[in-house]
Amino acid sequence: MLKKEIQVEVEKGVMLPLMEEFYTIQGEGYHTGTAAYFIRVGGCDVGCHWCDVKESWNADLHPPTSINTIVANAAKYCKTIVITGGEPLMWDMNPLTQMLKNEGLRTHIETSGAYPLSGTWDWICLSPKKTKLPTQEVYQYAHELKVIIHNKHDFIFAEEQAAKVSGNAVLFLQPEWSKKEEVTPLIVDYVMNNPKWRVSLQTHKYLNIP
Ligand SMILES: C[S@@+](CC[C@H](N)C(=O)[O-])C[C@H]1O[C@@H](n2cnc3c(N)ncnc32)[C@H](O)[C@@H]1O
Ligand SMILES: Nc1nc2[nH]cc(C(=O)O)c2c(=O)[nH]1
Ligand code: SF4
Numbered sequence: 001m002l003k004k005e006i007q008v009e010v011e012k013g014v015m016l017p018l019m020e021e022f023y024t025i026q027g028e029g030y031h032t033g034t035a036a037y038f039i040r041v042g043g044c045d046v047g048c049h050w051c052d053v054k055e056s057w058n059a060d061l062h063p064p065t066s067i068n069t070i071v072a073n074a075a076k077y078c079k080t081i082v083i084t085g086g087e088p089l090m091w092d093m094n095p096l097t098q099m100l101k102n103e104g105l106r107t108h109i110e111t112s113g114a115y116p117l118s119g120t121w122d123w124i125c126l127s128p129k130k131t132k133l134p135t136q137e138v139y140q141y142a143h144e145l146k147v148i149i150h151n152k153h154d155f156i157f158a159e160e161q162a163a164k165v166s167g168n169a170v171l172f173l174q175p176e177w178s179k180k181e182e183v184t185p186l187i188v189d190y191v192m193n194n195p196k197w198r199v200s201l202q203t204h205k206y207l208n209i210p
C-alpha cells in the first residue's frame, strides 16, 4: 500500500501502529493473576516522566498493522484481550473492538482517558494523569480507577479522580515502580485508613514475565 493509503487506513482504525503483542498474566488491578493477551499500540503524548514504556511514544516507529492480522493472532490464545499502549484512545478503537467482539472475545483497555472514548469495552481501566487529564465523558464508564503513586501529593490527586468516577468503579492505588520502596508503605497505611481503596502492584515485574 502507498504511504497515503496506509495513513487513511490508520485514521479509520482498520490499521494500527502495533508495538508488540504477548500472551501473559494480567499483572495489575482488578484482573491481576488472570491470563490475558496484550496488544500494545504505539503512540502517546501524555508524557509521564516515569512511564515504563517510553519506546511506545513515537507511533512512527511501530508498523501500521491490519486489525485482521491482530485479531487472528489474538484469538489463538485466550478469551481476554487487553488493549494497551502507548495511549490506545489516540486511535479509533471501534473497528478493532468490534472485530474482537465478533470473535467472542472479551475486550479490556488500559487508558489514561486523555483522548475521546471509542470502542466497545467489557472492562475499562482508567489511569488518569495530571499532565493530560481524562475527558469528562470517560469517568462514568470506567470499571476501575488505577492511580499511580509517585509522591505524597498523588494521594490528593487520587481522591479528586475518585470523586469523578461512578460509585461502582473499583479504586486502586499502584506504586510507581522506581519509587516503590518509598511509596508502598504510604499506600499500605492509606488503604488501611481509607478502605474504599485497594492496593495494586505490578506483579508481572516480580514474576519476571512480560
Ligand atoms: C504504560 S500504560 C499504557 C496505557 C495508558 N497510556 C495508561 O497510561 O493508562 C499502562 C499502565 O501502566 C501504568 N504505569 C506506567 N508506568 C508505570 C510505572 N513506572 N509504575 C507504575 N505503573 C506504571 C500506567 O499508569 C497504566 O495504568
Ligand atoms: N503482565 C502485564 N500486565 C499489565 N497490565 C497492564 C500493563 C500495561 O502495560 O498496560 C501490563 C503489562 O505490560 N504486563
Ligand atoms: S499515558 Fe500511559 S503510555 Fe502515555 S506516558 Fe503515561 S503511562 Fe506512558
Ligand SMILES: [Mg+2]
Pocket: 052, 053
Ligand atoms: Mg506495563
